[in-house]
Amino acid sequence: MRYATSPKPKIAIVGGGFSGAAVAARLLRSTKYDVEMIESRPRVGPGLAYGDAQPYHILNVPAGRMSFWTERPRHFLEWAKRNGPELGWPEAAMAEAHSYLPRELYGFYVAEQLERTDREVSEYHGRRLLHRRATAMTLDHDRDVFRLALDNGESVRAEAVIIATGHGRPTRSWQVTGRGAAYVEYPWSKEATAHLNSVAPVLIIGTGLTMVDTVLRLKREGHCGHITAISRHGLMPRRRGDSEACVLELGVREASFGVRCLFEAAREAISRNRGDWQAVVDGLRPISEHLWSALSLTEKRRWLRHVQPIWNVHRHRMPEESAETIAALIAEDRLEVSACFVEEIEMSGMEARVRLRPRGTTRSRTHTFGRVINCTPGRSDLASMGSPLLADMEKKGLARANALRCGLDCDESGALLDALGRRLSGAFALGPMRRGLLFEASAVPDICCQADDLAQVVAAFLSSDDRQPKERDVHAIGLAR
Ligand SMILES: Cc1cc2nc3c(=O)[nH]c(=O)nc-3n(C[C@H](O)[C@H](O)[C@H](O)COP(=O)(O)OP(=O)(O)OC[C@H]3O[C@@H](n4cnc5c(N)ncnc54)[C@H](O)[C@@H]3O)c2cc1C
Incomplete structure (x- = not known):
């Protein structure tokens, strides 16, 4: 990976953890633009979850569901069997789809996927991934051009910007x-x-x-x-058990659908499954986004306040x-x-x-x-996340917290909404920053789906007719290099 600068970067990604890596690899493959990634860590890809892990820290999702590439679900499993022993995990050779492998090994896998994609596209198509080892401090937007100011005094100009800054600092109320x-x-x-x-x-x-x-x-x-x-x-x-997820048919049947309804339906399902709550919790996963989007704002708040702590200990085992x-x-x-x-x-x-x-x-x-x-979870309220960039965006009205105050406000495609609730054309959010709008925004399978969709949305945005480069405008506002 190079540390060079591009004369005219098109897409800037802030944050080089799993989310940034997932969308960068897809954009490199499917668009004709260079991607500039801003990340202070020396290695991009593993991020907080897989970059700071010790060898004995284990993934909490089985290998068969941790592929970097949605269209190849067994990709990580096959990679781990091939490469694990050489990297110091001999037992990975015997891994199966239901095996839980080390987080550190997964970090190597993610970094390799991004590096390999970068090598391939730069060799055959001339597109590049540029890693800037810095922290983005501020964002400006004028006439379709974004400018990120970095803590090393440099700046990055882009026509699309993706905020993938991940988890906030741990919560602290003392x-x-x-x-x-x-x-x-x-x-x-x-x-x-x-x-x-x-x-x-x-x-x-x-x-x-x-x-x-x-x-x-x-x-x-x-x-x-x-x-x-x-x-x-x-x-x-x-404790994690061996249950298989059951198929649930929880419909949104009543106008008064809410947390209480959900609880009762889940309780019924558990008793139908002879007390196997794990099967029901896992069975809720495929329909959780649908159920979440059907809850009113008041009910979502009730869930976060009263049910989320109970849900978390059953869901993240x-x-x-x-x-x-x-x-x-x-x-x-x-x-x-x-x-x-x-x-x-x-x-x-x-x-x-x-x-x-x-x-x-x-x-x-x-x-x-x-x-x-x-060891508290990362903060999700913009004001207390401790990110100068997010604070700056909020101050300038380029972004706002969502109604649940647990991430950036964006529409279903991931496009950021500004202080007045309008789409900020060309700016997007990915991963944990979409909490609130999405029920499950942080696990690898969820981020991969978001990244698949977002790469298409960004590609369509950059190639649309009204998105031709406006050099005249750029010079007029003094942002061109
Ligand atoms: C400990 C842990 C274990 C997990 N285990 C699993 C698991 O086993 N299976 C699973 O499916 N999910 C797991 N997850 C959830 C999920 O995989 C992570 O949430 C995911 O990796 C999020 O990636 P991210 O890139 O959004 O965030 P992060 O990994 O937090 O990366 C964000 C990056 O943005 C950078 N950044 C932030 N602000 C700026 C800025 N202003 N300028 C430049 N860079 C910036 C940071 O340096 C950081 O590297 C785990 C999460 C954690 C925390």
């Missing part, structure tokens, strides 16, 4: 005061476990799959002190091996999971004093930990 290294905001960083006394008590904020990964990492790295994991509801992911380890740690009283709120964290040298309030009580107590690791 104050952190004092100085020291005992509080870690990013669970995948080296600092999360660096210089940790092996018997020091650890607090993990968040009880989802990131907590599970962090507990496994602490154990692997020799930590044997007590771990407390807390969240609003104190719910942990369920723990691999068998991880579940065994977690259960053993709980049984040995080395891991405790509870429903608590963090009120304040005060760092002092190698320790952090944390004021915690158990759910359902008004009295808080202060506890001391050797490390506090924030």
Whole structure:
């Protein structure tokens, strides 16, 4: 991959994680334009989920459903069988469609797909993928031309821009005061476990799959002190079973269709399936977008507030091996999971004093930990995501939060809506940034479908009659290089 500049880039993608890589590869294959990708990481493709994983972190979707290419569902599986052993995973040679393979291996796969596509199209068609190692800070739009200003002082000019900036920073509703290294905001960083006394008590904020990964990492790295994991509801992911998804025929039958109706229908389906809730949860997946789009805004808010935490622990389940380890740690009283709120964290040298309030009580107590690791999900509210680019776009009216305040507002094709709700011609969003409009916007199979459609939408947009290059206009507003 080159680090050059193109005299006239057409498509700019902000974010080089899985979403950016998926749409870039499709655009390179199906359009005649160069693609410029802005990403501060040295390697594009794996992103947060697959770039920061340890060898023992396992995918939570089976290999048979993790292909980079929608039209070749077994592509990842076949690649892993061929390349896994050479890359240090001999067991991958025996993988089957239902096997759960390492996330790190998947990161190699994604990076290779993008690099290979880039090589092929540049050799045979002269199109290129240009990686700019930088962070996009601001976006301007004038007469069909976008200009992204980067943190290294450069700028990128494009006629279509795709925002694929992924997950926001972890959620934080508490104050952190004092100085020291005992509080870690990013669970995948080296600092999360660096210089940790092996018997020091650890607090993990968040009880989802990131907590599970962090507990496994602490154990692997020799930590044997007590771990407390807390969240609003104190719910942990369920253990993954062998159930096959059942076929559900939940129709949107009534005008009053809502969360309550859904709950009742799901309960009926579980009892029809002799209590097999996993089959029902998985059976909901093919129809979840349809059901989500049928809910009113009020009902969607009810779902997010009251049902989402319960849904998450049933939908995003723990691999068998991880579940065994977690259960053993709980049984040995080395891991405790509870429903608590963090009120304040005060760092002092190698320790952090944390004021915690158990759910359902008004009295808080202060506890001391050797490390506090924030494993809460990424923020989705634009205002608190900590992205200068998104804040700038919102300030200039080029983008707005969606009605649920959990991502960018866009239409069904992924086109961004501006502050007044009008299509911002040529600007699109992809991946977790489409949460809210879509029920499932983050898993690989969902992102691949979004990327397939978006590549076509962008290609059609750039080749449409009213999208001929307007050099005169460009010079007039001083954006041409
Ligand atoms: C830990 C974890 C494990 C997962 N496991 C699975 C799994 O097993 N199976 C599955 O189907 N799904 C899984 N997912 C979900 C899914 O695959 C990810 O959500 C997906 O990888 C999202 O990719 P992304 O590119 O949208 O976001 P990210 O991976 O977050 O990438 C976004 C990129 O944008 C860059 N960026 C952000 N802002 C800017 C800016 N202003 N300028 C330039 N660059 C910017 C960031 O540096 C980052 O690299 C997992 C998610 C996580 C977090």
